[in-house]
Amino acid sequence: MDVNGYIIASDSAIIGVGETIREAATQALEWSDDYEGVDALVADMENDLEKAHEEDGKPYVRRATAALIDAVERGGTPEQWTIVDNIACTAEEATTQSR
Numbered sequence: 885m886d887v888n889g890y891i892i893a894s895d896s897a898i899i900g901v902g903e904t905i906r907e908a909a910t911q912a913l914e915w916s917d918d919y920e921g922v923d924a925l926v927a928d929m930e931n932d933l934e935k936a937h938e939e940d941g942k943p944y945v946r947r948a949t950a951a952l953i954d955a956v957e958r959g960g961t962p963e964q965w966t967i968v969d970n971i972a973c974t975a976e977e978a979t980t981q982s983r
Contacts, residue, residue, distance in 0.1 A: 885949050885968070885969075885971055885973055885977055885981060886949055886950050886951070887947045887948065887949060887950075887971055888903070888948065888949060888950035888953055889901060889902055889903045889904070889907075889908070889947075889948055889950075889953050890902055890903075890904065890905050890907075890908045890945055890946065890947060890948055891908060891945070891946055891948040891952065891953070891956070891972050892905075892908045892909055892911070892912035892925075892929070892943050892944070892945055893943065893944055893946065893972070894912075894915070894916065894941055894942065894943045894944075895941050896961070897915075897961050898952075898956050898960075898961040898965070898972075899911070899912040899914075899915040899916065899943065900912030900913075900914075900915070900943075901948065901953045901956045901957060905926060905929070905930075905945055906922060906926060908945065909922050909925045909926050909929070909945075910922050912925065912943055913925060916943060918942075925943065928942070928943075929943060929944060929945045946967060946970065946971065946972040947970065947971050947972065948971065948972040948973070949971060949972070949973040949974065949977055951973065951974050951976075951977055952965055952972055952973050952974050952977070955974060962974060962975070966978045968981050
């Protein structure tokens with residue numbers, strides 16, 4: 885899979901995308917008022933980069949494929965997306981990867 889950047893997600897919604905974690909976090913702050921700024925959000929996520937997304941609805945970061953980032957930029961969180969080998973991707977990419 886072609887990893888092209890990062891997503892910030894909360895539960896199943898992608899709330900930020902970017903080439904860097906900081907860029908994605910800046911976008912994510914538009915959807916979350918639980919943090920005083922980008923540095924606070926990044927610090928919280930860096931404390932546990934591999935945190936499971938099922939935990940308490942807090943934002944988490946994952947590396948992401950170009951296709952997923954493009955889909956989010958075109959129209960928001962795709963209806964179906966997943967994480968394969970700790971990389972966020974479209975459902976189509978996950979299906980292709982498992983073949």
